[in-house]
Amino acid sequence: MNERDRLVKIIESEGLNAKQFSQEIGVSAGTISNIIGGRNKPSLDVLQAVLRRFRTINCDWLIMGVGNMYLSGNERTESVLPSQAIDTILSQDDLPSNQPSLPTEKMPMLAGRTVEKILIFYSDGTFEER
Numbered sequence: 732m733n734e735r736d737r738l739v740k741i742i743e744s745e746g747l748n749a750k751q752f753s754q755e756i757g758v759s760a761g762t763i764s765n766i767i768g769g770r771n772k773p774s775l776d777v778l779q780a781v782l783r784r785f786r787t788i789n790c791d792w793l794i795m796g797v798g799n800m801y802l803s804g805n806e807r808t809e810s811v812l813p814s815q816a817i818d819t820i821l822s823q824d825d826l827p828s829n830q831p832s833l834p835t836e837k838m839p840m841l842a843g844r845t846v847e848k849i850l851i852f853y854s855d856g857t858f859e860e861r
Contacts, residue, residue, distance in 0.1 A: 735767065735773065738763075749764060781793060787801050788802070
């Protein structure tokens, strides 16, 4: 099984189509289409984007085909902040131009989980925790 096959397996396992997968990892749909179609191999940037979004995917499995697909027997994963929640939290109407305004109370999330911490990374390399 090559990297392309492993990406297809992730897409299927997560119940996504190629377009949804590309949106989830922040890569163009054309890039994913070219990878799935066998025209291109996935770049390191694409593989890193997958690992950033799907935190329980085993990087050894994704890159080298070694071990299990998920770390520690985990099954289907959810991001800490799904795209819809990020859009809600960071809606342009709610953001002052110079400083993001994020809720400090815990927000209800998937399967009874709540957000406890948000990290904001700035382009100058600094970050802040809320």
